Amino acid sequence: MLVFETPKAFKKDFKYSFCKGCDHGVAIRLIAELIDELGLKEKTILTTSIGCSVTMYDFLDLDCIEAPHGRAMAVATGVKRARPDKFVFTYQGDGDFASIGLAESLHASLRGESLSAVCINNTTYGMTGGQLGPTTLMGQVTTTSPKGRNREYYGYPIRIAEQVALCDGTAFSARVALDTIPNIRKAKAAIKKAFEVQLKGLGVGFVEILSTCPTNWNMSPEKAHERVRNEMMKVFPLGVYKDITEE
Amino acid sequence: MAHIVIDENRCKSCYLCIAACPKGLIKKSAHVNKLGEYAVEFCDPKKECIGCAMCATRCPDLAITEVHK
Ligand SMILES: Cc1ncc(C[n+]2csc(CCOP(=O)(O)OP(=O)(O)O)c2C)c(N)n1
Ligand code: SF4
Ligand SMILES: [Mg+2]
Numbered sequence: 167m168l169v170f171e172t173p174k175a176f177k178k179d180f181k182y183s184f185c186k187g188c189d190h191g192v193a194i195r196l197i198a199e200l201i202d203e204l205g206l207k208e209k210t211i212l213t214t215s216i217g218c219s220v221t222m223y224d225f226l227d228l229d230c231i232e233a234p235h236g237r238a239m240a241v242a243t244g245v246k247r248a249r250p251d252k253f254v255f256t257y258q259g260d261g262d263f264a265s266i267g268l269a270e271s272l273h274a275s276l277r278g279e280s281l282s283a284v285c286i287n288n289t290t291y292g293m294t295g296g297q298l299g300p301t302t303l304m305g306q307v308t309t310t311s312p313k314g315r316n317r318e319y320y321g322y323p324i325r326i327a328e329q330v331a332l333c334d335g336t337a338f339s340a341r342v343a344l345d346t347i348p349n350i351r352k353a354k355a356a357i358k359k360a361f362e363v364q365l366k367g368l369g370v371g372f373v374e375i376l377s378t379c380p381t382n383w384n385m386s387p388e389k390a391h392e393r394v395r396n397e398m399m400k401v402f403p404l405g406v407y408k409d410i411t412e413e
Numbered sequence: 414m415a416h417i418v419i420d421e422n423r424c425k426s427c428y429l430c431i432a433a434c435p436k437g438l439i440k441k442s443a444h445v446n447k448l449g450e451y452a453v454e455f456c457d458p459k460k461e462c463i464g465c466a467m468c469a470t471r472c473p474d475l476a477i478t479e480v481h482k
Contacts (some may be wrong), residue, residue, distance in 0.1 A: 170466040170480035182474055187427035191473030347433065347467050387427040387473075 173198035180225040184380055187387025189377035190218055191342045193286060196354045197257070198226060200361060201248035207254045213242040215267075217259035218288060218293045236267025239274035242281050253364065255282035260374075261291045264326045265300040271330070278335020278369040283358045285372070286382040287341075288379040289398065296382030303401055308382075323401065331407035342404040343376040343399065347389040352404075359409070366409060376402055379389045386392060414465035416453050416466035417482050422474035424452035436461045452476070 175198040184190045201207055212228045214220050216235035223230035223241060233241035238256035246254040263271050274281060282365075290308055290347040291297040297310040301323045305314040315323075331339035338360050342353035360371030376398050378390035385393060424446060429454030431439045435480070438457045438479060445453040455462075 167464075168479060169482045170465055170469040170477070172475050172478050176475070181423075184473070186425040187429060188471055189473060191475070192471075193473060195473075347470050352472050387429055388432065389425045 173202045175201040175226050175228065175376050177225060177227045182225060183221050183294045185381040187378065187380045187390065188218070189288070189375070190286060192344045193284065193353070193375050193377065194222055194225060194257070196350070196357055197284065199354065201226075201228070203267055204358075204361060204365075205363070206332070208252075209321075211245050211249065211254050213238045213245065213251045213254065213256045215256060215258035215262040216293075217262050217291070219257050219259050219262065220293075237270050238262065238263070238267065239279070239281065239283060240270040242283075242333045243274055243277070243279050246280055249278050250280070254280075254366070255284065255361065255364070257284050259292065260285060260287040260297040260301040260326065262291070264324050266339065272333060275330050275333035275336045275370045276373070278337075280364050280369065282359060282371040284360070284363045284375075285374045285413070286377045287326065287374050287398075287402065289323075290379055290382050292379045292382055296379070301326070301396060301402075311330050313371060325328060325402060327372065327402075327407050330370070330372045330374075333370070335369045336408055337363035337410045338406075339369040339408040341373070341374045341402055341404050343404055344378075344395055345376070345394045346353065349404075356406070359411075363411065372401075376404070414460065415462040416457065417462065417468060417481070418479035419453065419455055420476055421432065421452040421454070421475050422447040423478075424448070424450060425474055426452060427440045427473060429471045429473065430468040430477065431464060433467045433478050435465065437461065438462055441456040455481060
């Protein structure tokens with residue numbers, strides 16, 4: 167019996183351009199599996215962002231629109247309001263969602279748009295070479311914090327899932343990780359929930375995924391997952407921060 | 414019969430699947446693939462695969478294209 171196959175939402179002969187072991191690949195596969203399982207392929211308009219996430223439209227066989235850096239939730243708002251019959255979701259990096267795009271992300275959540283958003287938190291600007299981002303941990307060395315992040319110069323990292331959960335228009339907000347098989351399964355369940363609240367018209371469904379950037383962290387893929395567990399989860403605890411379907 | 418199908422030319426040699434397989438049935442290949450990587454291969458002479466799909470769940474590159482149980 168066939169228990170796993172490449173999701174149909176992928177284009178034929180797609181080629182991931184991600185670095186070796188990068189969690190972006192797993193996150194996009196989970197989304198593709200859900201698009202298959204929920205029968206959303208013909209109904210979806212994907213809004214991509216700027217960062218390593220941008221390449222997603224090259225891999226998935228979906229209608230897509232590309233937003234300027236940080237503006238995915240604003241562009242997705244326009245798409246969804248023009249075509250409320252469509253399923254609209256964004257796929258964004260931490261820099262895109264929570265730095266340059268923080269206003270767009272939080273205001274869409276405050277407005278309670280019928281949208282789903284997936285944010286890849288890899289504690290850095292991956293695509294541009296590993297600069298300090300809004301989620302860079304205290305002490306973390308990046309190309310723009312060569313002595314490590316400190317409070318005096320850079321301030322503190324943002325806890326995205328908690329901030330999104332504080333917005334009254336948010337229906338679901340969770341933080342998940344991809345470091346182990348059970349966590350990958352939980353991540354898929356959370357993304358499913360974030361998709362379903364949109365389908366029910368309840369508001370923003372949001373998932374922050376703690377992810378690896380082995381290249382800019384200068385770590386093997388295995389060691390990078392250890393860092394997610396030992397360092398990132400201490401500052402960014404996993405969990406569901408809001409779920410109005412459970413209240 | 415439980416087994417997996419690997420598209421070796423998708424493999425970027427992260428080797429995360431090797432640690433994920435509870436039966437230790439995935440090994441580094443001795444030759445390079447089209448990406449210039451020592452890809453992985455499925456090696457199950459004693460037919461120990463249980464079709465759990467842990468390897469495919471772990472693989473970030475969809476190099477494991479099918480799992481049969
Ligand atoms: C308006 C604008 N400013 C800056 C850039 C340069 N830029 C491209 S990707 C990126 C950072 C992306 O980081 P993140 O959103 O965390 O995604 P990742 O690559 O880490 O997945 C930046 C600053 C740009 N493309 N457009
Ligand atoms: S730069 Fe980092 S986030 Fe981008 S593909 Fe490479 S490992 Fe992934
Ligand atoms: Mg990033």
